[in-house]
Amino acid sequence: MSENIGAEKTEEHAEKSKSERGFSDPTSNHLSGPATTLDTKTGPSLPYLFEAVGIAKKFEDGQVHALRGVNLRVMAGEFIAVTGPSGCGKTTLLQMLGALDRPTKGTLLYRGNSIPDLRDPWRYRALEIGFIFQAFHLLPTFTALENVQIPMFENHLSAAERKDRAVGLLKSVGLKNRLDHFPAKLSGGERQRVAIARSLANSPSVLLADEPTGNLDSENAHLILELIARLHHEQNMTLVLVTHDIGIAQRASRIIQMKDGRIVTDSESIIVRK
Amino acid sequence: MTFFTVVARGLIRRPVRTGLTVLGISVGIAAVVALVGISRGFSKSWETGMKARGTDVVISNMGSSLIPKPFSASVIDRIAHLPHVAATCGILVDLISVENAQMIMVSAREWGGFSWNNLKLISGRMPHDATEPAVLLGRTAANVLNKKVGDKIQIETGELSVIGIVDGNAWVENGSIILALPLFQEITGNLGKINIVDLRVNPSTSAKDVQRLCEQINSLVPEGRAVVAGEHITDSEAYRMAQAMSWGTSLLAVLVGVLGVMNTMLMTVFERTQEICILLALGWKRGRIIRMVLWESAMLGLLGGVAGVLIGSVGVRILGRTPSIRGLLEPDLSTGLLAVSVAIAVAVGVVSGLYPAWRSSRLVPSRALQS
Numbered sequence: 086m087s088e089n090i091g092a093e094k095t096e097e098h099a100e101k102s103k104s105e106r107g108f109s110d111p112t113s114n115h116l117s118g119p120a121t122t123l124d125t126k127t128g129p130s131l132p133y134l135f136e137a138v139g140i141a142k143k144f145e146d147g148q149v150h151a152l153r154g155v156n157l158r159v160m161a162g163e164f165i166a167v168t169g170p171s172g173c174g175k176t177t178l179l180q181m182l183g184a185l186d187r188p189t190k191g192t193l194l195y196r197g198n199s200i201p202d203l204r205d206p207w208r209y210r211a212l213e214i215g216f217i218f219q220a221f222h223l224l225p226t227f228t229a230l231e232n233v234q235i236p237m238f239e240n241h242l243s244a245a246e247r248k249d250r251a252v253g254l255l256k257s258v259g260l261k262n263r264l265d266h267f268p269a270k271l272s273g274g275e276r277q278r279v280a281i282a283r284s285l286a287n288s289p290s291v292l293l294a295d296e297p298t299g300n301l302d303s304e305n306a307h308l309i310l311e312l313i314a315r316l317h318h319e320q321n322m323t324l325v326l327v328t329h330d331i332g333i334a335q336r337a338s339r340i341i342q343m344k345d346g347r348i349v350t351d352s353e354s355i356i357v358r359k
Numbered sequence: 360m361t362f363f364t365v366v367a368r369g370l371i372r373r374p375v376r377t378g379l380t381v382l383g384i385s386v387g388i389a390a391v392v393a394l395v396g397i398s399r400g401f402s403k404s405w406e407t408g409m410k411a412r413g414t415d416v417v418i419s420n421m422g423s424s425l426i427p428k429p430f431s432a433s434v435i436d437r438i439a440h441l442p443h444v445a446a447t448c449g450i451l452v453d454l455i456s457v458e459n460a461q462m463i464m465v466s467a468r469e470w471g472g473f474s475w476n477n478l479k480l481i482s483g484r485m486p487h488d489a490t491e492p493a494v495l496l497g498r499t500a501a502n503v504l505n506k507k508v509g510d511k512i513q514i515e516t517g518e519l520s521v522i523g524i525v526d527g528n529a530w531v532e533n534g535s536i537i538l539a540l541p542l543f544q545e546i547t548g549n550l551g552k553i554n555i556v557d558l559r560v561n562p563s564t565s566a567k568d569v570q571r572l573c574e575q576i577n578s579l580v581p582e583g584r585a586v587v588a589g590e591h592i593t594d595s596e597a598y599r600m601a602q603a604m605s606w607g608t609s610l611l612a613v614l615v616g617v618l619g620v621m622n623t624m625l626m627t628v629f630e631r632t633q634e635i636c637i638l639l640a641l642g643w644k645r646g647r648i649i650r651m652v653l654w655e656s657a658m659l660g661l662l663g664g665v666a667g668v669l670i671g672s673v674g675v676r677i678l679g680r681t682p683s684i685r686g687l688l689e690p691d692l693s694t695g696l697l698a699v700s701v702a703i704a705v706a707v708g709v710v711s712g713l714y715p716a717w718r719s720s721r722l723v724p725s726r727a728l729q730s
């Protein structure tokens with residue numbers, strides 16, 4: 086692990102593809118379907134990256150109410166730690182933010198565009214969001230280098246460019262010597278670093294990390310956390326991190342506590358370290 | 360890494376299953392190649408045989424057996440005088456067992472008829488007359504029977520001498536025992552009977568006139584049917600049945616292949632639910648997932664098709680060498696048939712992949728990723 090995570094190339098690439106993606110201009114409905122239903126009288130939602138109003142999620146199978154009306158506004162560049170007991174809906178919230186599933190009720194906007202109404206949700210997932218899972222979720226039949234390239238298929242890169250970029254990302258997470266290893270041959274910490282490199286594949290604006298250190302020993306957990314924290318302040322990425330570890334949470338710029346599908350406390354300004 | 364690396368990785372992750380699926384398709388495709396190849400080869404052999412004998416029109420009663428029904432030789436008298444008819448030759452053919460050959464074609468021809476003219480002597484000589492107790496052997500027949508000029512040959516109750524080995528310029532001709540008509544009529548107790556009339560028309564006759572001639576013959580000769588030489592075999596009920604059966608069996612084999620591939624691809628999709636959800640979560644388009652599954656199943660089809668064509672061709676060649684079949688027909692393994700077979704296999708793959716692909720694209724990415 087060394088230098089700048091994601092190198093300048095990443096930055097420049099991000100610049101270019103962002104404007105192509107059409108997320109920077111909230112008045113353009115390039116990516117959203119019919120106009121979103123947010124109450125326009127409250128003014129433009131421009132300053133917020135995410136804006137959630139009363140989102141609820143009920144799972145069809147059974148009466149599980151995973152989210153019961155979550156209100157949340159996230160500014161670009163924030164580092165938010167989400168905590169709360171198991172089963173309180175943290176993962177579900179992250180999945181809504183990442184367009185992996187749609188809320189049953191409520192409004193959820195990204196740069197003013199309704200996430201559930203995105204015409205090309207894949208584009209949003211591929212280019213705007215980097216997801217890091219507790220269980221790593223690497224593809225077992227692909228090497229570290231190949232795993233990092235998987236999200237790049239939805240970007241206009243040649244095979245050679247994809248490879249170069251993946252090599253650069255793996256180097257930046259300190260896995261220069263593990264390029265051709267399959268996940269089974271990597272330690273837990275190494276796997277999560279591959280997953281982090283993969284989440285950066287298309288230089289996303291947002292990192293959603295769901296208990297990224299939950300499956301790691303304390304030493305590796307520390308390394309991974311350092312890495313993620315560095316990503317946040319070096320690249321000015323918005324970071325939403327689910328964790329049980331209060332020590333980790335205290336490094337965030339804001340801590341959100343959830344319980345029973347609701348946000349119970351939201352400290353907007355705890356900055357422990359800069 | 361390209362998209363096809365992903366497709367290939369999907370196939371080699373379960374080599375045994377992939378291998379068995381490919382084998383399953385290949386057996387089906389081998390059946391298509393063998394059955395259709397043989398039935399087509401059969402008709403092709405007849406046609407080229409007909410051409411080699413210099414026939415323009417064939418009169419016979421193919422009925423529902425492989426060998427036409429005998430009728431009186433006097434039929435020739437009724438048609439010889441018709442306009443455009445240049446020459447006729449009465450023939451009595453049969454498929455019988457001769458010595459060590461299970462089934463061999465015996466072709467007895469009217470002495471002096473034009474059907475003798477295209478036989479080229481390789482060794483020995485032609486018979487002196489219609490009564491000489493002698494036969495000619497096509498080169499393949501000589502080989503199958505293991506006979507040379509001067510040997511004796513037992514055909515049913517008659518003992519005859521082999522006096523010549525000939526090249527008849529066609530598979531059927533080369534696989535036949537050829538002798539004068541009266542000899543065979545006597546041996547088989549078919550006195551005064553023939554079952555084929557070869558007819559040659561004047562060189563200037565138009566196709567339309569040939570057609571008209573056939574109609575005329577058909578009204579004059581209720582015992583048989585006159586057919587233009589090339590269409591002769593396809594007119595046969597037996598041939599049509601063989602054709603239908605070979606395609607029917609092939610269809611069944613292909614259907615089994617479809618079920619096999621579909622099963623494999625469904626297993627793949629179910630077993631990879633989580634991985635597909637990961638791909639979706641990482642931003643893969645549903646269309647790309649569908650393409651991945653379809654390419655995988657198309658590749659299974661392609662591999663099975665190529666293997667099947669190989670197995671089928673080799674199998675048919677081996678079959679063609681067995682004594683009981685050798686000399687009877689030349690399997691048609693044209694590139695056309697082989698290409699069609701591979702295309703069928705690929706189509707089987709794609710069709711079988713449709714449902715699994717649709718299933719995979721319907722997955723909600725969050726489902727498998729609750730952690």
Ligand SMILES: Nc1ncnc2c1ncn2[C@@H]1O[C@H](COP(=O)(O)OP(=O)(O)O)[C@@H](O)[C@H]1O
Nearest residue numbers: 144149151170171172173174175176177178729
């Ligand atoms: N796909 C699903 N189907 C049904 N219930 C689910 C599903 N996913 C999550 N849940 C339920 O929703 C609630 C919240 O889950 P989750 O968001 O994973 O909690 P957390 O991440 O805070 O532990 C839990 O009760 C869980 O069992």
Ligand SMILES: [Mg+2]
Nearest residue numbers: 175176729730
């Ligand atoms: Mg969770």
